Amino acid sequence: MENRLKTLFKKKSKNVLSIFYTAGFPTHKDTVAIAQYLEAAGADLIEIGIPFSDPVADGPTIQASNKVALDGGMTLPILLAQVKEIRKQVKLPIVLMGYLNPVIQYGVERFIKEAKAAGADGLILPDLPLVEFQTHYQSLMQAEDLCMSFLISPTTSEERIYKIDAASTGFVYAVSASSTTGAKGDFQPEQLAYFEKLSKLNMQNQHLIGFGIHDHQTFSKACEYGAGAIVGSAFISMLEKSNDLEKDIHLFVTRLKKGN
Amino acid sequence: MKYAVTDEGYYGNFGGAYIPEMLYPNVEELRERYLDIIGQSSFQEEFNKLLKDFVGRPTPLFLANRLSEKYKASIYLKREDLCHTGAHKVNNTIGQILVAKALGKSKIIAETGAGQHGVATATVCALMGMDCIVYMGKHDMERQKPNVERMRILGAKVVPALSGSMTLKDATNEAMRHWINNPTDTHYIIGSVVGPHPYPDMVARFQSVISQEIKAQLIQEIGNPYPDYVIACVGGGSNAAGAFYHFINEEQVTLIGAEAAGKGVDSGESAATTVLGKPGVLHGSKTLLMQTADGQVIEPYSISAGLDYPGIGPMHAHLFETGRAQFMSITDEEAMLAGIELSRLEGIIPAIETAHALAVLDKMEFDKDDVVVINLSGRGDKDLDTYIKWGKY
Numbered sequence A: 001m002e003n004r005l006k007t008l009f010k011k012k013s014k015n016v017l018s019i020f021y022t023a024g025f026p027t028h029k030d031t032v033a034i035a036q037y038l039e040a041a042g043a044d045l046i047e048i049g050i051p052f053s054d055p056v057a058d059g060p061t062i063q064a065s066n067k068v069a070l071d072g073g074m075t076l077p078i079l080l081a082q083v084k085e086i087r088k089q090v091k092l093p094i095v096l097m098g099y100l101n102p103v104i105q106y107g108v109e110r111f112i113k114e115a116k117a118a119g120a121d122g123l124i125l126p127d128l129p130l131v132e133f134q135t136h137y138q139s140l141m142q143a144e145d146l147c148m149s150f151l152i153s154p155t156t157s158e159e160r161i162y163k164i165d166a167a168s169t170g171f172v173y174a175v176s177a178s179s180t181t182g183a184k185g186d187f188q189p190e191q192l193a194y195f196e197k198l199s200k201l202n203m204q205n206q207h208l209i210g211f212g213i214h215d216h217q218t219f220s221k222a223c224e225y226g227a228g229a230i231v232g233s234a235f236i237s238m239l240e241k242s243n244d245l246e247k248d249i250h251l252f253v254t255r256l257k258k259g260n
Numbered sequence B: 001m002k003y004a005v006t007d008e009g010y011y012g013n014f015g016g017a018y019i020p021e022m023l024y025p026n027v028e029e030l031r032e033r034y035l036d037i038i039g040q041s042s043f044q045e046e047f048n049k050l051l052k053d054f055v056g057r058p059t060p061l062f063l064a065n066r067l068s069e070k071y072k073a074s075i076y077l078k079r080e081d082l083c084h085t086g087a088h089k090v091n092n093t094i095g096q097i098l099v100a101k102a103l104g105k106s107k108i109i110a111e112t113g114a115g116q117h118g119v120a121t122a123t124v125c126a127l128m129g130m131d132c133i134v135y136m137g138k139h140d141m142e143r144q145k146p147n148v149e150r151m152r153i154l155g156a157k158v159v160p161a162l163s164g165s166m167t168l169k170d171a172t173n174e175a176m177r178h179w180i181n182n183p184t185d186t187h188y189i190i191g192s193v194v195g196p197h198p199y200p201d202m203v204a205r206f207q208s209v210i211s212q213e214i215k216a217q218l219i220q221e222i223g224n225p226y227p228d229y230v231i232a233c234v235g236g237g238s239n240a241a242g243a244f245y246h247f248i249n250e251e252q253v254t255l256i257g258a259e260a261a262g263k264g265v266d267s268g269e270s271a272a273t274t275v276l277g278k279p280g281v282l283h284g285s286k287t288l289l290m291q292t293a294d295g296q297v298i299e300p301y302s303i304s305a306g307l308d309y310p311g312i313g314p315m316h317a318h319l320f321e322t323g324r325a326q327f328m329s330i331t332d333e334e335a336m337l338a339g340i341e342l343s344r345l346e347g348i349i350p351a352i353e354t355a356h357a358l359a360v361l362d363k364m365e366f367d368k369d370d371v372v373v374i375n376l377s378g379r380g381d382k383d384l385d386t387y388i389k390w391g392k393y
């Protein structure tokens, strides 16, 4: 079977909606159900965060979700078991995203193999250096047919964007602003100029725009420039308040895509 | 040069630059330019002039007679406590603020534990007319109150870090987040030999003035630049890096780092990284790190805010792994007793961080002609509250 992430981007290059959530949040047992509800609600892609004690690239919302997940006993082995469980019912591509240290302790090669075996289609490890990936893990990931998405940010040089694009498979993760996760408000003109610049580059991968996408307006704006967008903090804030995950996830996804 | 950093930023198995892309351009710019900048004669001139006229260097190397008598060796104290602002930290902040200027940055951020690095950063920012924000764990703001007010008097903004155990690790997280959010006009002055390459090497170079002076002073004192022992406390490891620097390739000099055991290495409340840590990645480098089997960072504990950190700099992880340096764990109690002892025997109240290095003396068997240099990294003014609370004097 072909990698679901690759299949997705072959079929769809516009309005791809990717939702990020932290494994084990709001509770340990919700990881699987949230994936099912997201598929039912019409998301295209699921990114599941591996919780870490010191998430330096994250703003308060995702930081707090990491803490709740860890306090609830979430671990990488549990997450891999949950991905297997998700795969019994969910056909959407799954990307696992996390800081490097828990992955190093698990064993990077072991993680790559087991993530694939569990049914994941891609990885994002934001603090893994490009060179270390290329020298140690790229060929294994190719052999396993597991995609790797690297981040680019508004301060990334054009030369480096092409390098990152060349090392990435599946999609490139375009961070919308020089910021940690969870920014609110509309895009600033310089962000739109940056999106415009990205859309004109000749990247081999499609790119998804993430960080600060929190409502229909920001989602559809981002979609004008990229293949789609990633929503994280806003989704997690909703989960935090929800008493009925199925209903609220449906509502959240519908509103993101269509407005009110 | 087997202990020197490689071009890629590694000390043996440790070091590197493990950072998200949002920090990459800044760290890369620094990596590309730091050696050129600090190698320029105009930089060296300004740096050395400030160390002399503003910091008060060279700091004395003091033969501590009564301490020597007690421990039966010639014990010298390298008086970094006499640096302006009261600790070695200012050697690094002078260097980095000049680097920041050369890079065209106008704003400075820093993290601080004991507040010494924060004060040293606020000081050089005042000197150079730069904006300064210092992140400090809320818990540390409480136990190092005088330093919080010193920073504020100097015009810095002190922002409490409210996550985790609200100490140095959490302050560092917040400083990194700030830098991600303000990448163009801001330089992050890291306060120890930690963080992504080139920070550990850059900070070690700025602190290396300590061992450079020790060598020259020992020639004057004993006619030989090499002591038998150099002892320093290790939080992140900057004062130790500076005190070891010019002795690292001289294997006849025994290097000893004193780590904070807190309430004991097995108590669950400790910061003794070489005993409790495993290789891992935090704050941009691969190093020894206190962590669970799942790779979650363990909240450290020490009575001294400056040693209350779950890792050590990659250079020290390498010195430990190769056996070039020895590391000893010192409990809160041992450190406090050593702090009182120095006060009574030599008339110097040391910082509690520094007291950990002094406590090593009691664990050693010296020959009577051994020459021992202890890096007296800072003075105890900031710690009076802790001394008073501890009470046994």
Ligand SMILES: Cc1ncc(COP(=O)(O)O)c(C=O)c1O
Pocket: B087, B088, B113, B114, B115, B116, B117, B191, B192, B193, B233, B234, B235, B236, B237, B238, B239, B240, B305, B306, B307, B351, B353, B354, B377, B378, B379
């Ligand atoms: C007086 C003093 N010594 C030592 C330290 C520990 O830092 P490092 O290990 O980087 O020298 C501190 C840190 O705040 C300090 O204030």
